[in-house]
Amino acid sequence: LRLRAQLDAAALGQFIIGFLAGGGLLFRTFLKAETPILRQQMKWIVWGLGVSIIPFTAYELYTYFVTPNVSPLVEALAIGPLIFIPLSFGYSIVRYRLMDVDVIVRRSFVHFLATASVAGVYLILIGKGAALITALVPNAPSWIIQAVTVSGVLAIAMLFAPIKTWLMERMDRLFYGERYSARRNLDAFIRTISATTDLSTLLERTVEWVQRAFAVEKVAIFIEDAEAPAGYRLAHSRGVQESELQLPPDFGWIIRAESGPGGVLARDVTSGLPDAFVRGMDDLQYFVPCSIHDRAIAVLALGRPLDAQLLTSEEVKLLRVISGYVAIAMENSLLYREQAERAAELASLKDFNESIIESINVGIIALTPEGRVMMWNSAAEELLGIARPQALGRPIETLLDADLIRALRDVTQPYGWAVPEARNIYKFRWRADHERDLVLNVSIVPFWMRSGAPSGSLLVLEDLTHRVRLEEQLQQREKLSSLGLLAAGIAHEVNTPLAGISSYTQMLLKQFPADDPRRALLEKIEMQVLRASQIVQNLLNFARMERPTVSELDIRKVLDETLQLLEPQLRNTRIEVVKHYAEELPPILGDATKLQQVFMNLILNARDAMPEGGRLTLAAYLRDGQVCVDVEDTGVGIPPEHIARIYDPFFTTKGVGRGTGLGLALSYGIIQEHAGRIFVESQVGRGTRFTITLPALERAFRPRDRMAAAGD
Structure with missing residues (x-):
């Protein structure tokens, strides 16, 4: 009886201590509750426990200290209020969504099993340990039995934590099912997203893992976007009707403000959300900001789990943990994408700049301060005849002509x-190779880095050869026009006395017999008069402004007919005539007689340039819509100082009586009348090549006479 009384007293003391400790903890939690939801939950639980426990405690104290004899009514009034304990818990769960009830139950059950297991082993050890030791070691001293027993108790106490962990793992596996495997692979998931640089792949893997780990069907990820009205845009989703998803303008602010210290906004347990937010998010229940450096770069949103249960605090904490890793991985991915875009932009800009440099028809060479080539564009390749790989890295002195290098060093x-600062050399004449004489504008300008530091210079080579030739032809044309008018006046003035001299000479010849010695003198006078008349006639032909008679011509036929006319002059000259005609040539519009005169002058000049014989090459071909004719000889060549004067009237290098100097001037005028061009290339001792270009029939137009050209 005494033991029974002691046990009753101990039970009452345990009850009082447990009640006071539990009530104190609940009341403390109620006072320190930070959210209205938690405060409301704790208020109902505290009131429920107070209303239930106080009458029951008073009943127990009364029966223990006063008298155990009480009426059934008093006993019913003391025990009846205990119904408020489950009612208060239930109401708080239903009304305020206490999400961790299953967690509490699961953990309590695990603690109970672990405690029961340890207590069972402890009782067995206490009850049977001494007998077992005595059976194994007869006559064992008592202190050995006590030491073994104490050691066994300590070992059993140390087994509590492993047993509880093992039971918790089995309980979680049973409770979560497939979600447990996904959560166990959290480390692998974190490593995977940390190593993922592609944003689309990162979002896909995150959504897939969240679906498996939390058993949700609907998942969405919103990424910060300054251009979006809400400040965020939907980047990836599964199971969400994107057409029905409407983000309110203050979406980001609502998420940050309502997620609170827990870091998760749960629609079911958060009151006072704006109507626009509630209406636009029907498919989603939980919103987790993925923050880094106090900036939410994304929001992870989940729907309700498939079992229609709320997420527990453990699951919410797990969401918060992975949101941090997702934020870091997304920032790395965005930075990687930004760097990739910048690299692509720089590559595109580099290609664009190189395309500009390669497309420009000016030679551009980039030099280091030491004069080594850093860049050599295609125009420089074509102009200088040196391939880019052969030029890069070499000193510029080894690539350019010594005269040009000397001129560059001077400036x-x-x-x-x-x-x-920029330095220039204008109209520098340079022989690029054995066949090309170039006229260049050369500029050297400083080459600055973006930082403002000098990094060398740019050498710019502009080929003016064609422009200078056109300018010279224009000057020649104007000079010939002026000389033509002057020659016409001179010819008319000279014709009158020549006619008188010729008439009187013929009258005197008729008066002298054939054997009169004075007749030979008169015949010489008549011969010189005829020669002077021919010169005057050439002057008139040069100055005459006649419209040529044009027709469709095959230039090859015109060349062949000219050769036939000159066959007596070329006979016995040891000159080899070589013809290179293209098989198909379009016709031209022109005057056959005048073009024959041009070709005749060029062929006879070639003959006179090869007194010891040589090769005369006639070529006809199509280039850039122009019919081209080359007349090339292997004669003595034309000195450079005479090139600019060969089209001047009366300019000749032949001896007295062998030329009047009007042949090339007439040829130049005829080619101009046919809307063509004539060019010359010559090297002393190697020969001369005249190139004539005439419009093909598809592009040809009727030649204007020189009067019309002068009128233009």
Whole structure:
């Protein structure tokens, strides 16, 4: 009886201590509740426990200290209020969504099993340990039995934590099912997203893992976007009707403000959300900001789990944990994408700049301050005849002509190849190789880095050869026009006395017999008069402004007919005539007689340039819509100082009586009348080549006479 009384007293003391400790903890939690939801939950639980426990405690104290004899009514009034304990818990769950009830139950059950297991082993050890030791070791001292027993108790106490962990793992596996495997692979998931640089792949893997780990069907990820009205845009989703998803303008602010310290906004347990947010998010229940450096770069949104249950605090904490890793992975991915876009932009800009440099028809060479080539564009390749791989890295002195290098050094002193300002050389004449004489504008300008530091210079080579030739032809044309008018006046003035001299000479010849010695003198006078008349006639032909008679011509036929006319002049000259005609040539519009005169002058000049014989090459071909004719000889060539004067009237290098100097001037005028061009290339001792270009029939137009051209 005494033991029974002691046990009753101990039970009452345990009850009082447990009640006071539990009530104190609940009341403390109620006072420190940070959210209205938690405060409301704790208020109903505290009131329910107070209303239930106080009458029951008073009943127990009364029966223990006063008298155990009470009426059934008093006993019913003391025990009846205990019904408020489950009612208060139930109401708080239903009304305020206490999400961790299953967690509490599961953990309580695990603790109960672990405690029961340890207690069972402890009782067995206490009850049977001494007998087992005595059976194994007869006559064992008592202190050995006590030491073994104490050691066994300590070992059993140490087994509590492993047993509880093992039971919790089995309980979680039973409770979560497939979600447990996904959560166990959290480390692998974190490593995977940390190593993923592609944003689309990162979002896909995150959504897939969240679906498996939390057993939700609907998942969406919103990424920060300054251009979007809500500040965020939907980046990836599964199971969400995107057409029905409407983000309110203050979406980001609502998420940050309502997620609170827990870091998760749960629609079911959060009151006072704006109507626009509630209406636009029907498919989604939980919103987790993925923040880094106090900036939410994304929002992870989940629908309700498939079992229609609320997420527990453990699951909410897990969401919060992975949101941090997702934020870091997304920032890395966005940075990687930004760097990739910048790299692509730089590559595109580089290609664009190189395309500009390669497309320009001016030679551009980039030089280091030491004069080594850093860049060599295609125009420089074509102009200088040196391939880019052969030029890069080499000193510029080894690539350009010594005269050009000397001229560049003269204008860049004393700075060398790192000039502070632009320096220019105008119309520099340079022989690029054995066949090309070039006229160049050369500029060297400073090459600055974006930082403002000098990094060398740019050498710009502009080929003016064609332009200079056109300018010279224009000057020649104007000069010939003026000389033509002057020659016409002179010819008319000279014709009158020549006619008188010729008439009187013929009258005198008729008066002298054939054997009169004075007749030979008169015949010489008549011969010189005829020669002077021919010169005057050439002057009139040069100055005459007649419209040529044009027709469709095959230039090859015109060349062949000209050769037939000159066959007596070329006979016995040891000159080999070579013809290179294209098989198909379009016709031209022209005057056959005048073109024959041009070709005749060029062929006879070639003959006179090869007194010891040689090769005369006639070529006809199509180039850039122009019918081209080359008349090339292997004669003595034309000195450079005479090239600019060969089209001047009366300019000749032949001896007295062998030429009047009007042949090339007439040829130049005829080609101009046919809307063509004539060019010359010559090297002393190697020969001369005249090139004539005439419009093909598809592009040809009727030649204007020189009067019309002068009128233009």
